[in-house]
Amino acid sequence: MGRYVARRLLQMIPVFIGTTLLIFLMVYALPGDPVRGLFGDKAGSPQVIAALRHEYGLDQPILVQYWNYMKDMILHGDFGTQIASGRPVTEVLGDAFPVTMRLASLAFAIEVVLGIALGVVAGLRAGRLTDNVVLLITLLFISVPVFVLGFIAKLVFAEQLGWMDPNVNDSTDYGQLLMPAIVLATASLAYVTRLTRTSIAENRRADYIRTAIAKGLPKSRVVGVHLMRNSMIPVITYLGTDIGALMGGAVVTEGLFNIQGVGGTIYESLVRREGTTLVGLVTILVLIYLLANLLVDLLYAVLDPRIRYA
């Protein structure tokens, strides 16, 4: 087990380097210059611009910049400085991440609980009315893009019914975050439901289920322990990749409901050509994604004792 984890962590290194390098190259290949942007409409004297560029290390070759950036990040936990505000990027990240974490974890909880519950119900009744209704609803959830859904939610619940504020004023209040979280979770919820349904519908005919029933186990135990445990592997795989996707996908939801999180910061730094902030945010998202995948692989062994990591 320990050796497996160590090997997986080692395998993550090239992927981590590759991903950050790709992002770094993409961001710095962008036309536009944040230093010139500091001067607004004025031209700015060439000496000052050159001095500032030197201060931020922007005058060095791109690979040297990447090397310095990674060195600072890994050795000192230093993600660089935001050029427009002069704040360290870690501080900006510290403001934005908790907000998005709250939003994404709420969405994740909704998707896990509702998705698995609906999937089990539909899977056990595969082919009957309940199943078809669930399939149809999830099809709709997948098809309506998240920003359309967000607008509908705002129009109906905020403008017409007046149940909520159209914008989130206090991002520490889970009650206010509920609606954005539901909007963010819908598409993933539909996928979780469908995966669970297919898996349950397939496994419920398995021999071990027949044995469990023949032994006279109560239905709750047959479904809850025997069937669930064996049906969760594809669902867990999906959930693992979805943690990162939820945080990235929050760009749209956060914009719609005016939440000041990672999404908003990413969008802002993109428009303002704030390379350091952008690279820092995406790097953390990639790390979350990689760690979630590792966790999923370890969960396989818990769910299915036949899988052993020597």
Place this chain on the structure above:
Amino acid sequence: MPDVTKTDVKTDAADPVGAAPVAKAAESKPEKSRSLWGDAWADLRRSWIFIVSSVLIFFLLLITFFPGWFTSAQPVLGDLSNHYLQKPKLGEVGSPDWLGYDQQGRSVYARVIYGTRASVAVGFGTTILVTLVGSLVGMIAGYFGGIVDSILSRLTDVFFGIPFLLGTMVVLNSFPERTTWVVIGALGFFGWTQISRVMRGAVITTKQSDYVQAAKALGASTPRIMFRHILPNTMAPVIVVATISLGVYIAAEATLSFLGLGLSGVSWGNDISDGGNSIRVAQWIMLYPSIMLSITVLAFIMLGEAVRNALDPKMR
């Protein structure tokens, strides 16, 4: 008794896509053996999901190629005397007034009609690009294995690890003029990984088959083995993923347009974004492009669903 005791036939018979009549028909009369594709086609023709989605897609393609058949109004011609606060005349089906006007006095109906082209073009273009690149990379990785596979698989991991929407946003942000080709390229740049993984898996399985070994023994060249012998037997899972992703890319293009990073011209995402500003007073500016977009995505996802049910033997 719990549902779990139901036999295989029962559960299959109630398959929502209408696989049931097919299964019975196949049992009752002896037919000559059909290929996977023949079987799939027979399944598809009987599936209501397939029929509904095909009809929808047929109309979408008509609108794409002949927008002039549906409206005489021009999508980019704004006439401010057509004030956007006047209610749409829902009775006058097909007139420029039908779905109201936007803030610049342009007919919402005409914009909905002409916006179809952008979405459909990006959807098809990206899917084709992604299928070509992904299949090629997956085929090479799966066929040669070893170090080639390791390198290509890590490369796939790298592209897969970057959040899709964020990656395309960064790429598109560097283009001032975002044509259809630019958007297709950006979506394709991050989108090929899924097909590549599917293809690699399929190739590794197929490579072991006797007929591939036989072709090798007969001295067939590597490209010939790859494209004549292995490729046809790995197409099914790739086609399934590609069909579903058509709808996903259309939704992605609209999302990018909505964020202001999509197509520069007439596009549903742009209109929905603009309409969102007037959501209190003129919902129709946002509503009709949204409905059309959702129907389009739904049609392609349903098509993908039907194709998957027909091609996946597990679903039978």
